[in-house]
Amino acid sequence: MAPAARGSVAVALALAALLALCSAGSDAPRGVALGFVFDPAAKCEPPCEHSGVCIRNDTCLCARGYEGETCQYANCDPKCKNGGVCLRPGKCRCPPGFGGRYCHKVTCDGGCWNGGECFAVNGVAKCICPSSWSGSKCQEATCPQGCRNGGVCVAPGICSCPEGWLGGACHTAVCSLPCLNGGKCVSPNKCRCRPPFSGQRCQERKKYN
16 A cells, blocks of 8 residues: 555544544534544554554554553453453453353353352352362262272272171171171171181180190
8 A cells, every 4th residue: 555545544443433433422512633643644653553553753552452651551441350351442351260251250160060069269260069078079979987998989988898897887897697695897808706616717615724
């Protein structure tokens, strides 16, 4: 485009911007001049960005939605929330854990399970779990009584026990053959005997001479 043509375009853009300023709800009577000076030969270094118009040396008139000395900053209205960055008018880039047009929605990656709810905690999206669940997604059941002897908590208050153990906390040993003579099963297939008995099932009586 020839310099003269570019100058004409700049003048047209500046006049359009001036018209927008004059019609933007000013309380002044029509025809009253505003403090607006446009120099067609003005130069701005660095140049105005995002369709901004150089109205006088090193002074840019920014298009709607941009601001800064060279119109380099986009302006989102409302502002981006939760640490979001305005990429262009009305468009925010959101940090992890946040979404929506203005980063106003909290989003937990993978969602929250088992009744957990996603909240922003100190600027970080986090699942808040019911008392019976834990973990980053509320995926881990909680057994208040604990699971002993290699048991695993599979649901709130419920342990899955390895072979040879029973009970709510996997605390009861199982002996496939019962202990005799008052013996007690203390681990899988192992009896603790009462004197004077011994043997795997406490079936042997010790003889005294």
